[in-house]
Every structure is written in C-alpha cells, then in structure tokens.
Amino acid sequence: MHDSRETPTRAFVTGFPVRHSRSPKIHGYWLQQFGLAGSYDAVEIEPAGFPNFIVSIKDGSAGFVGGNVTIPHKEQAFALADAPDDLAGELGAANTLFLREGRLCATNTDGYGFLNNLDDRAPGWTDRKYRAVVLGAGGASRAVIQALRDRGFGEIHVLNRTVDRARELADRFGERIHAAPLGALPERLAGADLFVNTTSLGMDDSDSIDIDFSPMRSGALVTDIVYVPLITPILAQATEQDMRIADGLGMLLHQAVPGFETWFGRRPQVTPELRARIIADMESHG
Ligand code: ATR
Numbered sequence: 001m002h003d004s005r006e007t008p009t010r011a012f013v014t015g016f017p018v019r020h021s022r023s024p025k026i027h028g029y030w031l032q033q034f035g036l037a038g039s040y041d042a043v044e045i046e047p048a049g050f051p052n053f054i055v056s057i058k059d060g061s062a063g064f065v066g067g068n069v070t071i072p073h074k075e076q077a078f079a080l081a082d083a084p085d086d087l088a089g090e091l092g093a094a095n096t097l098f099l100r101e102g103r104l105c106a107t108n109t110d111g112y113g114f115l116n117n118l119d120d121r122a123p124g125w126t127d128r129k130y131r132a133v134v135l136g137a138g139g140a141s142r143a144v145i146q147a148l149r150d151r152g153f154g155e156i157h158v159l160n161r162t163v164d165r166a167r168e169l170a171d172r173f174g175e176r177i178h179a180a181p182l183g184a185l186p187e188r189l190a191g192a193d194l195f196v197n198t199t200s201l202g203m204d205d206s207d208s209i210d211i212d213f214s215p216m217r218s219g220a221l222v223t224d225i226v227y228v229p230l231i232t233p234i235l236a237q238a239t240e241q242d243m244r245i246a247d248g249l250g251m252l253l254h255q256a257v258p259g260f261e262t263w264f265g266r267r268p269q270v271t272p273e274l275r276a277r278i279i280a281d282m283e284s285h286g
Helices: 023-034 047-058 074-080 086-091 110-121 139-151 163-173 182-188 233-240 249-264 272-285
Strands: 010-015 039-044 066-069 096-100 103-107 131-135 155-160 177-181 194-197 221-224 244-246
Touching: 010 023, 010 249, 023 039, 023 249, 023 272, 047 074, 047 096, 047 103, 066 249, 074 086, 074 103, 086 103, 086 139, 096 249, 110 139, 110 244, 110 249, 131 139, 131 182, 139 155, 139 163, 139 194, 155 163, 155 182, 163 177, 177 182, 221 233, 233 244, 249 272
Parallel strands: 010 039, 010 066, 131 155, 131 194, 155 177, 194 221, 221 244
Antiparallel strands: 066 096, 096 103
C-alpha cells in the first residue's frame, strides 16, 4: 500500500479513443470512498505511440504504478509486457498492467468481470453447466469463452456470422468449444443453460435479430456483454419471452476490482450505489 506522505499513487486507462471510458468514474468513486490520495486518469494514446507509452511506464518516467488498457491496445499490451500471466497469454490480450519489482506484469480481468457479474446478478446461474451458447467471435468473446470453460461448462457453442473466426476460437480454447454459423442457433439453443451475446447485432438500423429462446431449458439465463444501452435489443426480446436476464454493466464494474486492489492496496466492492452512479453517468453523457 502507498504511504500518503509520498507522491500519490497514479494509475491510468488508455485507449484510442478513450473519452467514452467509464473507468475513471469507477476508480474515482473507490478512491474517494477509501479516502485515498491516488489518481486514475484517462490517457489517449494512438496505436503508433503505444510502445513508447509502455517504455515510459517501465522506466518510471510516466509516474504510473499501472493501469487499464482498452481497445485497440489490448494485444500490444500483452505483447510488450515483461510478465504476462497465463490468462492473458491464452487470450493474447491484456487489460490490466502493473509494475512489480521493475517488471511490467499483465493480466486480463474481463473473464473475471463476466463471471462475477453473473454470480452477483443471477445467483445459481451455474447450478447447471451443460451447455452455453455464445454469439460472436470477436475480441470480447474470447474472454467469455475462456471464463465459461474454466467455470466448467460442458459444451460452449460459438456462433458467428464469419464462421472461420468461431473455428479459430474453438481451436484455441479446446475441445469443449464448438463452432457454428448463425443459422445453427435454434438447434444449438436446445437445452442450453446460458446464452451470451457479445456482438452489436440488432443495435443498428441496418440489421435485426429475432431469437426464439424457447428451446433453452426452463430457468436458463440470457445475458449480453454490451451495456450501452443497458437493455439491448437481445435482452428486450428475452424479457418479452419471459426469460431470466442479466445485463452487462456489472462486467465492466467487476473487471475493475483486481486492478484497483493491485495499484491502491484496498479491495473495492461493486455496490448498488456504484452501479446507480454509472447508470446516471451513462444517461447524462450518452
Ligand atoms: P469485439 O472486440 O467488441 O468483440 P469485434 O472483434 O469487431 O469486436 O467483433 C464483433 C463481433 O460482432 C464479431 O463476432 C462480428 O461478426 P464477424 O466476425 O462475422 O464480423 C459480430 N457482428 C458485428 N456486427 C454484426 C452483424 N451485423 N451481424 C452479425 N454479426 C455481427
């Protein structure tokens, strides 16, 4: 932990762009709650400038103890870190960096955030772990697949418009992962315990999505990792069909916990008040 008589501990979030990031609000809330003198600021870095930014963290000239990395820097962060852990290694992407004994360590807390959100908002969601269906095979879907596999789901079906991307993930994450095209959705939903959307499908006027969740087992959960809007078109459809749902905002809140604890030495809580504050912020800033 940091001594308050010294320079306050400084952490960052970097992305390009980064102004949409809610992370400064989350960490700022916790810093205030604990009465810590630290800071957590957004730093916008172009992709070409990212390696120099990493150098400035490693040599201490930037004055940061660590920080978060978001799109499009997660892959570079993993590649440039001195000591990525196994989670980041398998994903090929890091979202959390910290200095330890002069080495830049990297991990990925997106899967942790995903699981803790559902533990929090949908108690008992893993009582049955026979089958999960994940829509989308982009960067965000990887952490979800890894997390569900590590939680012990028997089958994880990854459906994607570009089926080759789903196949790549099945190859990467092992034999319990099965790739399929979008058209296979009704069949793969049969008896499923969980449906996860990781795409922007249904969000813009040019596409629409119509999912019949009735083949899922009774009591199954539908979740979306997209949290703007909080109730996505897919969650709205699931609600109309009387499915149990969990929105994705808590993934953002929970993924922030391990980083804060590492940089500032206190373990923060994801509380209803924090959630309400971030929702209010989203409503006022779009
Ligand atoms: P992210 O890192 O947020 O996951 P991404 O890597 O660009 O972003 O992935 C976006 C995901 O949404 C992909 O699975 C993409 O499908 P493709 O791999 O076929 O591109 C999916 N996606 C986005 N818009 C879509 C649409 N209109 N219809 C179907 N899938 C869509």
